[in-house]
Amino acid sequence: MDSDRPVPVREMRASDADRERVAELLHDAVTDGRLTMEEHSERIEAVYRARTLGELTAFTRDLLPAEQQPFKVDAQNLLALFGSQRRDGRWVVPARLPVAALFGTVELDLRQAILQRRHITLDVSALCGRLRLIVPDGVEVRVTGRTVLSSARQGRRQDLPEEGPVVEVTGTLLFGSVKVVRPKRPWRASLRRGRRS
Known part of the structure; x- marks a missing residue:
């Protein structure tokens, strides 16, 4: 097996937390009558046997609209044309x-x-457009793309692990911007609460 080839998105391994997330949705579905007890029992057994995220998506596909599915495993390009696009949750x-x-x-x-x-690469084409990245602690963001009359704000500086995840922003930004948002440090939040009291 070629270690340099990424595992296909749908074939990535599911965690116990992923299976529990689907099981909760199935419980809600049998409670409000969208599934019979027999259907619920069959799906629950299959959920706990599922190994990949792709397998798990099959159990809720007919229960929820696309935007409410517990996982997003499609690899579609993202386009915001005179509007906005957001990707969040478990994807x-x-x-x-x-x-x-x-x-x-x-x-x-x-x-x-x-x-x-x-190492993730975001290949960005922005014309008078904005990219906003919300990243957890430990993720490094590198903006290496070509910027013309554009801005890139990295948020606060962090002590990043040497082998931590990297999100690289490449491509071209013309009259655009990249903004990186990082979680607030706990001591800063408590400091603000102290000032209010």
Whole structure:
């Protein structure tokens, strides 16, 4: 097996927490009558046997609209054209993700995301558009793309682990911006509460 080839998004291994998330949704579905007890029992057994995220998506596909599914395992490009696109929750970030923001905003929340590889590349095309990245602690963001009359704000400086995940922003930004949002440090939050009291 080629170790340099990323595992296909749908074939990534599911965690126990992923299976429990689907089981909770199935419990809700049998409670409100969308599933019979027999259907619920069959699906629950299959959920706990499931090994991949792709397998888990099959159990809720007919119960919830696309935007409410517990996992997003499609590798579709993101396009914001005179509007906004947001990807958040439990989703798989492919090794290379094309992003286009034309007079619009793309927001990617990586706090619950699964990275297909340790090094992720966002190939951005932005014309008067914005990319907003919300990243958890320990994730390094590198903006290496070509910027013309554009801005890149990295948020507060961090002590990052040498072998930690990297999100690289490549491509071209013309009259655009990249903003990185990082979680607030706990001591800062408590300091603000202290000032109010």
